[in-house]
Amino acid sequence: MFEPLFRRFERLVDPFAETPLEAPPSGFMAFCWYYTRPVWPILAGVACLGAMIAVLEVYIFTYIGDLVTWLEGADRASFLSENWPRLALMAAVLLLARPAVEVVWQLLFHQGLMGTFPMSIRFRAHRYLLRQSVSFYQNDFAGRIANKLMQTALSVREVVSKFADILVYVSVYFTASVVVVSGADPWFGALFMGWLGAYLVTLRHFIPKLRDVSKDQADARALMTGHVVDAYTNITTVKLFAHTAREETYARGSMQAFLDTVFGQMRLVTKLNVVLVLINMALLFGTGALAIALWQVSAVTTGQIAIAIALVLRLQGMSHWILWELAGLFENVGTVQDGIGTLAREREVQDVPNATALAVPNGEVTFEGIRFHYGKTSSVIENLSLTIRPGEKIGLIGRSGAGKSTLVNLLLRFYDLEGGRILIDGQDIALTRQDLIRQNVGVVTQDTSLLHRSIFENVAYGKPEASEADVIDALKKAHAWDFVATLTDQAGRVGLAAHVGERGVKLSGGQRQRIAIARVFLKDAPILVLDEATSALDSEVEAAIQESLFDLMKGKTVIAIAHRLSTISAMDRLIVLDKGRIIEEGDHQTLQAAGGLYAHLWAHQSGGFLDSAAEASRETA
Structure with missing residues (x-):
């Protein structure tokens, strides 16, 4: 029933759209905007709907306070007949307006934004990274680069969505709350503004510290992941030299460094939570005491007191939520800043304009x-x-x-x-x-690595439009078809469909080399x-393939x-x-x-x- 509606919103953004292959800006705001541009209309819609939700919620609290006042002095027999228009309006708000706005917000936020936004970032950044210079990859861990790509995409989404939705919602909600309670008595508004000042001072003190430690944490996490992936990628070398204990120590050092950043973060969070509880209790106490004092001189009604107390309790709950959202925001800011250093790096080797x-x-x-x-x-x-x-x-x-x-x-x-x-x-x-x-230029190197894909895909990498017959012919010329025809992988795929493992680890060095030679046969570059x-080939296999290599060299430089x-x-x-x-x-x-x-x-x-x-x-x- 809802599937067509979901699909419609999921297709609002094409995450795989072709975009210019330029280096992203290195400035934080410019970097975020560079990747946000395709989804900004959805973000604007989410922000507007969030503001509407905030206004409606404050209106509901106001109505509850009015209801208390009405009930306090109303005649039970005539209450419904006298107040039914207002009751009907509130019923429409509760049962129609508020759910309708929520539905549209949910569809825009979760279907239109949460999935496609980070995927768009990943795809655009991946396209750029694929065109990075060789030295870029020689100077870093492959796992670390991939980790930064994945982390940064999610963090940009979180930073932008929090600014566009949560901060707008909170700002509108708090402003509406102050207007409502100030309408009962200006002193209520003064208390709320005093609480806001203390809250902002607290955040101003703690959030930059959380941001800095989060940036260190993101870098430490990426380094830890890189160390772990490095060991897994070179597991054969680790085993050959019996250095599992050494790799444990190597990884433990980066894990301990990451854990140290977590401890620092949690200490800050504990201090922040304690301070937050203190200022929240001060607001509740002050509001309650002021309400009693004003009620004693008949300056406020019980309904207005109910509104003020309800909004205080709501703000207390929101303050903890805002805390974690802001902490998460600045943690993601740190992650984005860390990722910018990798994803926004200029290519060392670039095509000239109009190449x-x-x-x-x-x-x-x-x-x-x-x-x-x-x-x-x-x-x-x-x-x-x-x-x-x-x-x-x-x-x-x-x-x-x-x-x-x-x-x-x-x-x-x-x-x-x-x-x-x-x-x-x-x-x-x-x-x-x-x-x-x-x-x-066709190249066969000494250090041959294959993609973790099928034999067919690896050989056809030299000529993507090649047919199965073309691939088999190239394998035969490279004296590789005999062993390829008998290959079976763990998934039961055989022959050309068999997968070779990461970097071709399921094949011997000589087998990998012959697959690489077949790939160049198929490419047929001038x-x-x-x-x-032929460095990885034994003498017998080398002798068998020399004739094929001479055939490959005919007519070529x-x-x-x-x-x-x-x-x-x-x-x-x-x-x-x-x-x-x-x-x-x-x-x-x-x-x-x-x-x-x-x-x-x-x-x-x-x-x-x-x-x-x-x-x-x-x-x-």
């Missing part, structure tokens, strides 16, 4: 005098120039820290250059859209990056990084890096004959891998 499209007909890659240093004092890459011809296959070689992976990250524009240019088919990547760069692409030099020795050209500079280049035979760093690294191979111990001894010799 151009990127066309890659050939796949030529040019590095022109590039310089980059990750914010360090010494550069990781300094004045490096390199041109990779269309369809050329190059191998990047060098010791750890030579700048190989950095070069790839700069090509993908995970970071902005500090000097020089990178061109793809003559187009400066700093002037084009980041997503178009990455759409045209530029291919292999960053230790390839940049390959490998410590296992045998896997890239057949490349068209080998580039040897050292301390961010190119020190040698040529094919395998030329570099080996030159007797430089490449020849040294090749000579110290052991089973196809760099002999780290020999290398270390050479460097310290």
Whole structure:
């Protein structure tokens, strides 16, 4: 019966509406308004209805006082005939007007606001966070970022809704109460205003303290969650090193820090409650004493006394409610302020205004005098120039820290250059859209992580419109179909439908790598990056997949990084890096004959891998 009505109000706001992907303002009020703008008409309606409810409730108390006065001097036989219009009006207020306003308020507040408002914030903030720079995620816990997203969305809703509804309701209610009791005698109004002054002074003293401790609490909660999630995410490492006790201690420290903020908050709440009881009892005592004194000189009626006492008792109950609402308000203010630091952070790497499209007909890659240093004092890459011809296959070689992976990250524009240019088919990547760069570069990395979704979804990530046949074909090319066809997860899903677990933990390293390779097969980008692409594969599987990798490289510009030099020795050209500079280049035979760093690294191979111990001894010799 009520479902269509509920649905109508639930659809007043579309929480998934497309909005500009801009950084939210960093100021508190501007930040809240940025996310509140889509729902402000509903908030305005809620505030107006709240004000109407407050006026009606005070009117009801006034009517009860009048009723006492009428009954005190009325004739029982003629009471109804003389007062039926007023009684009928009150019946209409109680049975029609007040319930009708309440129904509309409930629908607007709970159906129109409480669900869609925070979801709108989450979706908009999530869209922005997804486009944050890689360094943003490297410098924080994933669980901490997610926690701030969820907490901040709810806190913005609470802050805004309390201002728009509760504070409006309370302000109107108190103002109407003062007007009513002052109509009986101005001294009643003076008492109420005195109570308000004491109440505001109390809140002024305690609420900022609660706000500050709540902000600390929100940060401590996020840190505690981050520590816990970090252990769960890396549970295999924790188990391998038998460090469960160490993780307990690690988490206990952040839990204790969070608990300390809770203790501080509760001490403030206890003090505040005690002070509040004192001023409430003072108001009740003063109102009662004044009522008796005025009644003795016939200055007020018993009905007016009933109104004053009823409103005092109502305000006492409201004062505790207001206390917790304001405490909650400022707790949420602290949470929002804490979340602003994460959600409103500017992206380090941004598309320029009117960024151009990127066309890659050939796949030529040019590095022109590039310089980059990750914010360090010494550069990781300094004045490096390199041109990779269309369809050329190059191998990047060098010791750890030579700048190989950095070069790839700069090509993908995970970071902005500090000097020089990178061109793809003559187009400066700093002037084009980041997503178009990455759409045209296929990457298989050493640290392969998969989404906690099905095999099909993971492989089709390279080409979302791919059919099941396309996915199976890519898996076969990557020599992954044999094991995928037999996979079963805990939910009983098999083959392509089987889920791989968080970061692909249900698969072996080699299986994850082959899924990643299949994904790049399907993507079929004109530029291919292999960053230790076969490092997780055993020799037998690597030998089986090498042919497929060569098939994948056909017609593409390839940049390959490998410590296992045998896997890239057949490349068209080998580039040897050292301390961010190119020190040698040529094919395998030329570099080996030159007797430089490449020849040294090749000579110290052991089973196809760099002999780290020999290398270390050479460097310290």
